[in-house]
Amino acid sequence: DGGITQSPKYLFRKEGQNVTLSCEQNLNHDAMYWYRQDPGQGLRLIYYSQIVNDFQKGDIAEGYSVSREKKESFPLTVTSAQKNPTAFYLCASSISTVGGANVLTFGAGSRLTVL
Amino acid sequence: AQSVTQLGSHVSVSEGALVLLRCNYSSSVPPYLFWYVQYPNQGLQLLLKYTSAATLVKGINGFEAEFKKSETSFHLTKPSAHMSDAAEYFCAAKGAGNNRKLIWGLGTSLAVNP
Numbered sequence: 001d002g003g004i005t006q007s008p009k010y011l012f013r014k015e016g017q018n019v020t021l022s023c024e025q026n027l028n029h030d031a032m033y034w035y036r037q038d039p040g041q042g043l044r045l046i047y048y049s050q051i052v053n054d055f056q057k058g059d060i061a062e063g064y065s066v067s068r069e070k071k072e073s074f075p076l077t078v079t080s081a082q083k084n085p086t087a088f089y090l091c092a093s094s095i096s097t098v099g100g101a102n103v104l105t106f107g108a109g110s111r112l113t114v115l
Numbered sequence: 116a117q118s119v120t121q122l123g124s125h126v127s128v129s130e131g132a133l134v135l136l137r138c139n140y141s142s143s144v145p146p147y148l149f150w151y152v153q154y155p156n157q158g159l160q161l162l163l164k165y166t167s168a169a170t171l172v173k174g175i176n177g178f179e180a181e182f183k184k185s186e187t188s189f190h191l192t193k194p195s196a197h198m199s200d201a202a203e204y205f206c207a208a209k210g211a212g213n214n215r216k217l218i219w220g221l222g223t224s225l226a227v228n229p
Contacts, residue, residue: 004158040124042205042221043159058216090158101147101166101209104217106158 002027006091006107013078013085013114021076021110023091030096032074033104036060037088046089049074050096078112086114117142119208121220129228134178134193136223138206141187146208148189149217150180153203162204165189176200201227 004025013019025032034046045058049068063082068074074093078085089110094102122137140146147166151159163174170182180191189206206220 006158040221042219045216048216092158101149101164103149103161103164104151104159106160108158109156111156 004107029093
């Protein structure tokens with residue numbers, strides 16, 4: 001079955017450490033996204049990518065980095081520069097980002113806790 | 116700037132009662148509109164979407180939503196709530212043309228009481 005796989009589901013990190021969250025899709029979607037979810041704040045866009053080797057900052061990109069070396073993969077690194085990284089992180093994909101009512105398909109999420 | 120407002124961060128209904136979750140958008144141009152549902156510790160999944168083909172949109176699990184341009188609303192309803200409907204519901208809007216990003220509401224948590 002096609003879908004999005006995020007790993008790990010739960011992750012604990014010490015302050016000052018970088019951590020990378022994995023996101024893999026087999027839907028043949030061009031566009032991929034990373035969102036951060038905090039209670040009562042909805043979804044906030046961190047980064048998105050429309051095509052391989054290209055990505056754009058979202059609304060809260062500071063302290064995060066991404067890469068898009070393969071169509072299927074869009075890993076997110078939470079760096080030590082992110083002041084409040086404890087959150088639920090969601091990866092999503094869609095056919096494209098341009099126009100249209102493109103539906104997002106989401107992974108099951110990764111919950112990061114900084115100790 | 117475009118925005119999406121969900122009235123009521125928490126809604127509680129009895130099993131079998133009507134579910135009404137409110138969503139209003141601000142836009143000078145009728146956008147594409149979506150409702151997504153999120154079960155605990157999971158990702159979001161699409162319930163339904165409005166693309167201007169019909170103002171009353173039917174989705175999965177018995178949910179439907181009506182686009183009302185005069186009220187800039189896209190409220191989600193279900194005639195009879197089931198315990199399994201307890202979840203977080205998000206309304207989202209996307210502009211036409213080159214506006215590529217979804218604008219999300221803050222979500223409404225639905226509790227269903229036996």
